[in-house]
Amino acid sequence: MRKTDAFLHFLQLGIESERCRRDNDRLKAIEANLGEILTLVRGAKAPATSDVAAIVRESVSIAAEQFAAIEQVYLFGSIARGTADEDSDVDLRLVLDRSKKFNLHDLEHFCKEVERRTGRQVDAVTSRIIKNKELASAIERDKVLIYEREEH
Incomplete structure (x- = not known):
């Protein structure tokens, strides 16, 4: 290996190392941002129970x-009964x-x-026939x- 080849080889390694360091810095920044977003999402509260049925109705209409x-969507369970809590x-x-x-x-x-x-x-x-009698x-x-x- 000639001196020029060795110089170019080590120069290339240095450039790649610098690129890796910058990529790692970017990844760390992204991870930090994702961590903040996750904290916000986990800390977000569900809507007040009095508003839940209306929000569900609107959300289902848009999605459906x-x-x-x-063809049809029925709500059942605690939200339908008006006994829902935030969980x-x-x-x-x-x-x-x-x-x-x-x-x-x-x-x-x-x-x-x-x-x-x-x-x-x-x-x-979604099934037409629900085999679980309690659920049905x-x-x-x-x-x-x-x-x-x-x-x-």
Whole structure:
């Protein structure tokens, strides 16, 4: 190896080292920002329980419009009964048009959209026949229609 080659080799290593250090500094800054965001998200409070049903209704309407297969959405559980607290989740029963596409990915996307808008975890049931008798009777007892697709 000639002197010039060795010089170029070590110069290249130095440049790469500098690039790595800058990249590491950027990554540390990103991690710090993400940490701050996570702290804010974890500290964010869910809406007051008196506003929850209205927020859920609006959130479900917006999310359901993205999926032609969703014909109706019923709210059940503590929010439907008016007994929700800040830790209550959103329980939904979706009635689907089985002739239209709606898969698990769509269900997950729908739930995530409602979660994002409400700040609450969402549990959704889509099957026509609910085998768990307790769940089926709870849905029938508490259900409140909060979305119905308008026919055009």
